[in-house]
Amino acid sequence: MDAFNNLGLGFSVAFEPMNLLFVFVGVVIGTAIGVLPGLGPTATIALLLPITYTMDATSAVIMLAGIYYGSMYGGTITSVLLRIPGEAASVVTTFDGYQMTKQGRAGPALGISAIGSFIGGTVAIIGLTFLAPLLAQVAVAVGPASYVAIMVLGLFLVTSLGTGSTMKSLCMAAIGLLLSTVGQDPITGTARFTFGIPSLLGGFDFVAIAMGLFGVGQLLHSLERTEKAQAITTKIKNIWPSRKDFRDSSGAIARGSLLGFVIGVLPGGGGVISSLASYALEKRRAKDPSRFGKGAIEGVAGPETANNASSTSAFIPLLILGIPSNVVLAMLYGALLLQGITPGPSLIEDRPDIFWGVIASMYIGNVMLVILNIPLIGIFIQMLRVRTGILATFALMVVMVGVYSINNNPFDMWVVLIFGVFGWIMIKTGFDPGPLVLAFILGPILERSFRQSMLISDGSFGIFVTDPISATIFGVLAVFLTYSFISRRRRAKAAAAPARAGADAQ
Amino acid sequence: MSDDTLEATQVAEPGPVRATGPHTGRYRLVPVVLLVTGIAAVIGSWRLGLGELTNPGPGLWPLVVSIAVTITAAILTVIPDTEAYEKWTRRTTLLAGGVLSLVVFILLFTAIGFVVPAFLLLLLWLRVFGEESWRLALTLAVGGTAVFYVGFAVLLGVPFPDDIVVGTITRLIGM
Structure with a gap:
């Protein structure tokens, strides 16, 4: 079997001591930021992008991927204990998870989430292992017109299914596309919207925009809130769910794995949508839907399984088509570009070490996460004591120094600051920066595909129909x-x- | 472009129902700024040269995109979306100070290197925004500056601008 040979190569990469260390670092950071409210996976990856620049490409992606799926585990903890979702995909978990805590069942809620997440994640990685090579063969034949369609669909889904107003999100996506046109025209080399500033000829730096909007914007916003960290009073016991708990949630976990996997593959898929879909499905299937919202364990198990499965299968469009389907994956895409690697149909052939190494590292990362989230959960709960002020101050310094280190140019510090202020205004006025950043990443690919389609079709829009x-x-x-x-x-x-x-x- | 216009008529429909109430002005501020940006970008793209569909000029794609900005911003101006607006509090004005401190940090960083501005920025944020005690703020600011300097300048080899503190110390040791 080819898949097993490939996986063998992957594991030989993933088991290198350095890479093992980076999977571990990734999943620990991921869990930690999932626990810390206000600092989601997007902001964290944005903060760490400049550091990954100095790392080996494989290790960098292995670590960043670990942060992503690790945060899906960690986000559950505060949702269940405090009704504060650590990241967007865990909002659904607050419905029944917090009710279980109030009934003294915080332990089983966290336990079943970790187990469900592990199963969902692993099912999705197995799917990724066997489907990815097949899809890559198909993907080579995908023409520019299809690329345009897939990206438009992705942007549309992100804007309409995301949080907040659709029109605002569409407007932000358009702004993101506009920002991506700044710099030299890819074909003629004409300077566009550079206003005579030489540093803008190369366009805005993706890292600077992402760090500004998510990093500085978020940090400025967090300073406005004065509330101190909430104390955890709940004693966590019986974290291993009972036999009845397993029986009640096994169906939800099985359905969540499958549903999550499918949704994750779609453009615009990933965490939030899959957890909402799974919750809706479980509620509809239940014999007594009124139990939902009052501490039904299926309402925790299903969505948690689904969000992990989908965040893993979302790597399929990224690694195979070179299209990030959500904002966190856009960050990973940016990290790969920083390393001089363009994800796409040829990645699997050109850099099998990265492709299979990252996949293999996910198997290892998921095992690590179960260990971190079941026996060692107490340590992460202690992290809730860190005060926002201290956290924000140090994160801010990481942003400032980090963004300087990409090009050793203070100009990028100004870009970060300006976009930080924009990001903060956006949070205050209810505009979501996510679609902007995703569109900014997709912009150049979209323009290239659009122009290629026009060349192929001799300037006729008919190509999008044929x-x-x-x-x-x-x-x-x-x-x-x-x-x-x-x-x-x-x-x-x-x-x-x-x-x-x-x-x-x- | 037909897609965008479709969008426009679609959302404009429930307009009069939603855009009522006397205080919609402040919700229009950001959309108006975006609208102006969109219109400026349309003009800018036009000037870049559109070329033809078979042979697009540098301005064609920016034109498509800026029309999308203009249309969406126009809709938001006509029917302001009041959802998810946050209130401005007393601490909001404090933030102007936070932004200003970053401006000063970047200017000082370019002029005299990392150590002094980093220490001052950490101290200010920990003490004023974090409301930590002087003692803890000072300790963390000194420790943090050292960790960042060692981490970035020494371990990662990031070339910071010439540093007056580190420069003086190396000169003293050198003598």
């Missing part, structure tokens, strides 16, 4: 748009009717 993949995607999008348009009108009418009735009564 290309089967693109036609399917745009077709589905059109149906989806029409559907949401109709349902919105219906809702508006329904809302208007009682209002009118009320007015008539007066």
Whole structure:
């Protein structure tokens, strides 16, 4: 079997002492930031990007991937104990997880989350191992028109299914695309929107924008909140779930693994959507749906399994098509670009050490995470005592020094500061910086694919209809748009009717 | 572009229902800034030269994108989305100080190196924004500066601008 040979190569890379260390560092940091509210995986990876620049490419990606899936485990802890989601995908876990804590069942809630996460993660890695090479063969034949369609779909899903207002997110995505046009035109070399500033000829540095919007913006915002760290009063006991708990949640875990895997592969998929979908599915299937929201263990097990499965399978579009499907993966994409590696269909052939090394490291990382999250969970809970002020101050210094170290140019420090202020304004005014950063990364790929499509088709937009993949995607999008348009009108009418009735009564 | 216009009519529909109330002005500030940016970008792209669809000029793609910015920002200006707005508190004004401290940090960093500005920035943030005691703030600021200097300048070999403190110390040892 080819897959086993490849995996053998992967494990030989992943078991190198340095790489083992970096998986461990990655998953520990991931769990830790999952626990610390306010510092999500996106901000952390943004903070660490300049440091990974000095590392070996494989080790860098292994560590960053560990942070990503590690944060999915860690985010659960505060959701269950304090009803504070450590990262967005864990919001759903607060519904039933916190109720279980109130009933004195915090232990089993955390235990089943860790076990579900492990199973979901591992199922997805196995899927990734066997499907990825097949998909890579197909992906080579994917034309530029399909690329355009896939990216448009990804951006659309991220903006419409994400948190907050769709119109605001669409606007931010457009701004991200606009920012990515700053610098030299990729074909003619003409300077675009550089305003005569030589440092802008190469375009904005992705790291500086990401660190500004997520790092500095988030930090400035965290300083506004004065609340001190909440004390954990719950005693955690019986972390290993009982036989009944296992029986109750086994179906949810199985369905969550599958659902998560499928959603993660879609552009725009990943954590949040899959955990919401799994929760909805479990609630619908339950004999007694009223138990949900009152401490149903399936409501914790399913979503936690699904978010780990999807965050793992989301590596498929990244590594095979070179399209990051969510913001955290856009960060990883940026990290690979910093290393001079462009992810895409040829990655698996050109750099099998990276491709299989990262996949193999995920098997190891998931085992480490179960150990960290079941017997050693107490240590992470202690971290909740670190005060926000101290954390923010040091993170800020990491940002400032880190961004300088990429190009050894103080100009990038100014970019970070300016985008930090933008990021803070965006948080205050309800604009999500996620779509902006994702669009900024996709911008150049999108422009290139668009121009190539136009060259192939002799300037005709017909290519988006004649290309089967693109036609399917745009077709589905059109149906989806029409559907949401109709349902919105219906809702508006329904809302208007009682209002009118009320007015008539007066 | 037809997609964008479709979007526009679609969302404009429930407009009059939502954009009521006397205090919608402040919600329009950011969309108006974005709208102006979008229009400026449309003009800028036009000037870059559009070329043709078969042979796109440097301005064609930016034009597509800036039209998207303009349309979405225009919709947000007409129907401001009041969701997720956060209140401005007294601590918000404190933040102006935080930003200013970073401006000073970058200027000093370029002029006199890492050590002094880093120490001052850490101390200020820990004491004023973190509200830690003087003792803890001083300890962490000194320790933090040392850790960052050793980590970045010594271990990672990042070339910081000439440092007056480290420079003086090496000169003294050298003598």
